[in-house]
Structure formats: structure tokens, C-alpha cells
Amino acid sequence: MRRVMVMDVFTHPIAQKYLNRSGVSHAISVAEYAVQLAIKHDVNPDLAAKAGLLHDIGHYEWYTNGKWDYEQYVKNDIHAIKGAERAHKLLIRLGEDRQYAKEIALAILLHTDSYLPENSIKKSSLQQIIRLADEMDEEPFGKHHYRKINREDAMKKIAKLDQEVERLIREYRKTV
Ligand SMILES: [Fe+2]
Secondary structure, three states, X not given: OOOOOHHHHHHOHXXXXXXXXXXXXXXXXXXXXXXXXXXXXXXXXHHHHHXXXXXXXXXXXXXXXOEEOHHHHHHHOOHHHXXXXXXXXXXXXXXXXXXXXXXXXXXXXXXXXXXXXXXXXXXXXXXXXXXXXXXXXXXXXXXXXXXXXXXXXXXXXXXXXXXXXXXHHHHHHHHO
């Protein structure tokens, strides 16, 4: 089966719509960190790249009188739940392996526990990696969501990620 490329995911109109909302630059950085962490922790880098890229696509904006309302956001946020569902739908549509799509969706669901009553879930390595990669790119007051990247640089970074994943996956396949 042909691997669904990170580029296929990135350029899909649904991904573009939501990534532009939550920050393309942040999404790409988290995907890059996730791949580096995947190497260290023996996790499938393809899943790490995709989960990293898509981890925030469930974000939506909370506005009060036309202004971004951080308090409302913190109180009512369920972006991990929405993101997991959106990512899963998109990946299945692109022909992703169903088990992979499930693992990616679960990593997105659990990349934050801000909406969970308590932090009591035992997480898989992939789930821990996405959470860690997200934290590595975080800036105070959610500034990482507003960092800009131009289209050309974004496409270059995504193509590089695919190359890296291709290379790593050959190594990874030897170990599992
Ligand atoms: Fe994030």
C-alpha cells in the first residue's frame, strides 16, 4: 500500500482551512519535533509527523464582541476532541491505513488533558510524543498559533518531512 504522504495531508483543502486557523507554522514545527522524538522513542515517524501536523485542527475561535476571548476558550475548549475527529475523517478520506488513522486520532485526542477531569490516562509513546512536541513549540499566551510562515517555506518544510519520514520508515520497518 502506498504511504499517504504528509504533503497529501497538508495540501488537502480541509487541512488547509483548519491549519490556517490554528497556525501553519506551529503545526509544522510540532510535526518536526514529533519526528525527532519518534526516532528517539522508536515510534513510527510517519504517524508522529501526521499527528503532529494535525494535532490542533480542532481549534476554533472564541470571540466576545469581536475580540479573541482567552478565558472563554480555556473554559469551553474541546479542540482535542474535534481535532481527533476531523483528522480521522480526513485521513480515511485520503486512504490512510485504518489502524494508523485510529492511532493518529487518539494521539490528537490525548495531546492535551485540559478538558479531562484528571490526568489519569496511561498514554502510549506516540501520544506522549505529540504532547511533548506541542509543549516544545508553545509560546506564552498562545502566540505560537499566530506565528506566520509563507506558503513556499511551508511546502518546503513539508516536503522535507516526507523525505525524512521515508528514510526513517525504512529503518523503522527493520525493527518491527
Ligand atoms: Fe498545539
